[in-house]
Amino acid sequence: MKRHFLCVECLMKRHFEKAASIEKESDRLEYILEAMRLLSVDSDEPAPVFSARCRDLEDRYLGMTEKYAAIKKHYNALMLDMEADIARRIEESDDPLRTAMLYARAGNYIDFGSEKSFEPERFNEILDNAANDPLDEETYDRFVADMDKAGSMLYIADNCGEIVLDKLLMIQLHRRWPGVKKTFMVRGAPILNDVTREDAEQVGLDKLFDVVDNGTATPGTWIPSLPEETLNLLNSADVIISKGQANIECLGGCGLNIYYLLLCKCTHFSNVFSVERYTGMFINESDAGKLM
Known part of the structure; x- marks a missing residue:
């Protein structure tokens, strides 16, 4: 199932919500920019693959695991x-x-x-x-x-x-x-x-x-x-x-x-x-x- 533009909207909305809990503004910006870069790697891949790519990013900034x-x-x-x-x-x-x-x-x-x-x-x-x-x-x-x-x-x-x-x-x-x-x-x-x-x-x-x-x-x-x-x-x-x-x-x-x-x-x-x-x-x- 190819990624739909609604998937992109949803994925980035969630990352903005997560970024809000990052204390330093500079870190919040770096987090969002990196998430955007990862999202743009391959538009033919489904949304779950993007989530997998962001695993290390989320752990580094948020300790999500x-x-x-x-x-x-x-x-x-x-x-x-x-x-x-x-x-x-x-x-x-x-x-x-x-x-x-x-x-x-x-x-x-x-x-x-x-x-x-x-x-x-x-x-x-x-x-x-x-x-x-x-x-x-x-x-x-x-x-x-x-x-x-x-x-x-x-x-x-x-x-x-x-x-x-x-x-x-x-x-x-x-x-x-x-x-x-x-x-x-x-x-x-x-x-x-x-x-x-x-x-x-x-x-x-x-x-x-x-x-x-x-x-x-x-x-x-x-x-x-x-x-x-x-x-x-x-x-x-x-x-x-x-x-x-x-x-x-x-x-x-x-x-x-x-x-x-x-x-x-x-x-x-x-x-x-x-x-x-x-x-x-x-x-x-x-x-x-x-x-x-």
């Missing part, structure tokens, strides 16, 4: 406190797999790198309404049919906190298809509030499923930067579930059998899919790729 580490632990713990109740709701529903998918999608709201900052009240509202949200039935039926004949499935994760709901969905996937090899993929190094092995360990997901990292510190799965081992895993998976906007920004148009599960959290995504902000999407690459 350390700050995000604390945020991630907090929201993982918060969702772990809610896990038992949500698991009960899933089990008591008519279709636990479908319901788990809806909760996992709702969890995609926990994002500190999107256009809007995290609002606890809105998240609680989204979570409370998750089980009643629509899910594209044609896509869901196609997903079930693909899983019925699959030998392997790859689940590409996105954010902290959300990973607890991903775990609940993985449990339902395993219950429905115990013979399908399942792999859970996280980022290769800390970036924003994206999940790494440490998050998977904190929520206990590593005790249930194979966890691998993608070998990069990009907040998305950017194929040109992936190591051979990760590429082989992507290309060999019969079914892929990809969470969040950054992953579809990086993978959209790749042609693999990917099912994207996300909330449209910014103006550009709302425009691309012709939906309101925070609308949930469940769409296959064969349809999404045409829009990227």
Whole structure:
């Protein structure tokens, strides 16, 4: 998904907001000028690649990796406190797999790198309404049919906190298809509030499923930067579930059998899919790729 001018506006707005916390005016200016330079390197690359480029810059001036580490632990713990109740709701529903998918999608709201900052009240509202949200039935039926004949499935994760709901969905996937090899993929190094092995360990997901990292510190799965081992895993998976906007920004148009599960959290995504902000999407690459 090529970078849109709205992406540039959003990215720079966030950097101006971050720069405001830098004490020295000269440092604020240097920070913004460097961010602008990094943003202009390659306009064909999606927004998450720019965020990866700015990782060292943000650490040098703001110590963002350390700050995000604390945020991630907090929201993982918060969702772990809610896990038992949500698991009960899933089990008591008519279709636990479908319901788990809806909760996992709702969890995609926990994002500190999107256009809007995290609002606890809105998240609680989204979570409370998750089980009643629509899910594209044609896509869901196609997903079930693909899983019925699959030998392997790859689940590409996105954010902290959300990973607890991903775990609940993985449990339902395993219950429905115990013979399908399942792999859970996280980022290769800390970036924003994206999940790494440490998050998977904190929520206990590593005790249930194979966890691998993608070998990069990009907040998305950017194929040109992936190591051979990760590429082989992507290309060999019969079914892929990809969470969040950054992953579809990086993978959209790749042609693999990917099912994207996300909330449209910014103006550009709302425009691309012709939906309101925070609308949930469940769409296959064969349809999404045409829009990227």
